Amino acid sequence: MNRILVVLLAFFSISVYSQNDEATLKAIYKQSLTNGQSYAWLDYLSNEIGGRLSGSENAQKAVEYTKAELEKLGLDKVWLQEVMVPKWVRGEKEEGEIILKSEGLTTKIDVNICALGGSTATGENGLQAKVVEVKSFEELAELGEDKVKGKIVFFNGAMQADLINTFEAYGGCSRQRYAGAYEASKFGAVGVIVRSLNLRQDDFPHTGSMGYLDLPENKRIPSAAISTNDANTLSELLEKNNNLEFYFKQSCQQYDDVLSYNVIGEITGSEFPDEYLVVGGHLDSWDLGDGSHDDGAGVVQSMEVLRLLKESGIKPKRSIRVVLFMNEENGLRGGRKYAEVAKAKGENHIFALESDSGGFTPRGFSFDCSDANLAQIEQWRSLFKPYLIHFFEKGYSGADIGPLKNDNIVLAGLRPDSQRYFDYHHASNDTFDAVNKRELELGAATMTSLVYLFDKYGVNQIQNARQLRD
Structure with missing residues (x-):
């Protein structure tokens, strides 16, 4: 890498945050920990609906429930996106x-x-x-x-x-x-x-x-x-x-594909409505337990991001979407469908964050992005330090947001402590009682904080640096 590009990358990575950002994050965490909604949503999703295998009656109930809850938040748009999914019955x-x-x-x-x-x-x-x-x-x-x-x-x-x-x-x-x-x-x-x-x-x-x-x-x-x-x-x-x-x-038996849906809600951006930030988890789960960690936690945390932004009085510059993907577990149809429609419409997605690693204590994020964007993200590390969030590294983001990948988008995955995750993963003990309310709420606040920062400062377009270098 030549000296000109190094200088340009350093220039593009400058993202000076203010004391106002520190205060905003503090308000977000306080709102989540003292007036959070994620745990109550998960209670209903897990205990009133239960396991949500793609193509099942419970999966459809989860679609209807989460759509209704998003509508209650007063978002600018809430809609269902059709997707055909496999139907396998145990x-x-x-x-x-x-x-x-x-x-x-x-x-x-x-x-x-x-x-x-x-x-x-x-x-x-x-x-x-x-x-x-x-x-x-x-x-x-x-x-x-x-x-x-x-x-x-x-x-x-x-x-x-x-x-x-x-x-x-x-x-x-x-x-x-x-x-x-x-x-x-x-x-x-x-x-x-x-x-x-x-x-x-x-x-x-x-x-x-x-x-x-x-x-x-x-x-x-x-x-x-x-x-x-x-x-x-x-x-x-x-x-x-x-x-x-x-x-x-x-x-067990495999049937023909059936119609299901991604559930999508949006706060439309006030300055750059054509730039999209996505946060999401997968609405389907396996059928043995009720899918609280995998991925009920990610679903309700993602919903909570938009609620916390509104409750904190934040008016996003860019359009922020929550996407509850269907069929991550046995087909990834929802993630592929969302990316296919976004590409067909020419939508400019600049950032996507996925939560699909359980509702445990958040440790940080892994990022699939350019070096310039990682440099910008590093500028924010100290903002998260008071909340014991230290893990900021390049790595895997998430299955459902993966199809959105291109040269400019930043893909991120929430990384909770993973030592107990596989005790519950895909098993009958993945139930509501295995999720700690405070840990779940910390994760929701952590996700909201990162979305807030990307909305405020945007992303670095690395190809611009290449063009200037050339």
Whole structure:
């Protein structure tokens, strides 16, 4: 990078904040912590509606509820954006057993399993077969068809416990959940059992999306998750007896796509109405719990951003939208649809913030942006220090806002403390009682503060610096 560009970047990154900004952030946090609405919204979303799997009746109830609540805020615009989503139904509660046969005796050990989202059913009588354990696709390939055909493949790759970034640990083994059935079917397996993506040892199986990719329907095999405790039990028993069998039964079914909606509310900008800032989370959830952390928390925090701006007397310069995306969990249809419509309309989105990491204590943000914009953001770090928000780094922003990415937009993800997140992620214990009211409200205030700063100061257009350099 030459000296001229360095100077230009430094110039464009100057964003001197004032004591007024400090006072505004203080007012935002006070409003959220003493007069917040996010926890009450989450209470209704979780306890009165419940799990909100795409295409379900509850998902539609959540659309209607959040739209009505946004309308109560007196926003300039509130509307629904149509999006076609997949409809997968779990069916009856799944059954799972380890079956040991020795000297004419049969011992059955019940285990906790759940179907992975998108899986086929096992059939009315369930599926029973011998088990082969692997911890990676490489191990599976080494075994080959001779040792896999006709068996159930047990993927027992655990999340790496010594990684402080739990999302990194999750990413390190999530492929076995998504593509395990696809890979195992290549070698003639009849079913797949996957260790739950959870750092804690417990009895909760964790669901999540899986895919068959280009497999024809007659090659698709059922896939289920098993709790970490039961995964350990199965592994220990396999060491002693590799002839044991596993039985599981699931009655899930995939239907045709159905119509659903993104829910959108807007405060129109007073000076630059054609520049858009987006804040959002995903309205759908898995069906085992009520989706309070994933992603009810992000939904209500995003709604709260617009309420806090209004309650704090802030009149945005730019248009600020809350977008409650549908179908993040098993298709990302809502995020893609929003970006598609925005592009078709030629809308200039300059900033997008997503909350999809649970309602825990906020630690900061990760940013997908240019160096010039990151330099500007660094100028604001001290504003957040009184609230113990210190994490400002480049990194992943969020799945639903990802399709908006271009050279100029700043994408950001709220980063709460993640150490407990995967205890609840996609499991039946992801319920309202697992969310702390104060932590949730701190997250909402933190998001609002960042949106306020980007609205006030805008973003740096890095291509301008390139043009001046050239």
